[in-house]
Amino acid sequence: MAKKIKKKELDRREFIALGPVAIPWIGVAWAAFTGATTLLLGATGRFFFPNVLFEPPQSFKAGLPAEYTLGKVDLRWKKKFGVWLVRDVDNERGEGFYALSTVCTHLGCTPNWLEAEQKFKCPCHGSGFRRSGMHFEGPAPRPLERYRVVFSEDGQILVDKSQKFQQEKGEWTKAGSFLALA
Numbered sequence: 001m002a003k004k005i006k007k008k009e010l011d012r013r014e015f016i017a018l019g020p021v022a023i024p025w026i027g028v029a030w031a032a033f034t035g036a037t038t039l040l041l042g043a044t045g046r047f048f049f050p051n052v053l054f055e056p057p058q059s060f061k062a063g064l065p066a067e068y069t070l071g072k073v074d075l076r077w078k079k080k081f082g083v084w085l086v087r088d089v090d091n092e093r094g095e096g097f098y099a100l101s102t103v104c105t106h107l108g109c110t111p112n113w114l115e116a117e118q119k120f121k122c123p124c125h126g127s128g129f130r131r132s133g134m135h136f137e138g139p140a141p142r143p144l145e146r147y148r149v150v151f152s153e154d155g156q157i158l159v160d161k162s163q164k165f166q167q168e169k170g171e172w173t174k175a176g177s178f179l180a181l182a
Ligand code: FES
Pocket: 104, 105, 106, 107, 108, 109, 122, 123, 124, 125, 126, 127, 138, 139, 140
């Protein structure tokens, strides 16, 4: 028994004697432990709350035809859905609507509609597009794309971005690329 006490006493004395050397190492160990725990908690947090990209819906209701003016490019859906809705006259199908993609067909910038000049002008490399979406200046190799437009059951215009129509493939004449009013 006396031997045990002596041994314990010795350990304690040894530790105290080591004091100035041991204390910094304890600090380092605690810092490492705390750091590892923080990393682990961070990783767990990311697992439960991952970075999710919320994309806007692929289709949306754009209101009633009466809310649009003939010959005007409507800008209200540009920012939220990347769409210009145009009320216009088609030679074959009469008055109606088409929905243009706001993505420049050169390298994907967003052009601006210039009302005074009646054209879309891309700020990146200067491509120009007519109100119809046809390209006529700059490096863009093809017209803007159109999205499907139909009437929804409540009479509103429904724009469906899941279906595209490309003029260079002859798709602007297809059903859905133009919503006739008649
Ligand atoms: S991205 Fe539009 S002209 Fe280049």
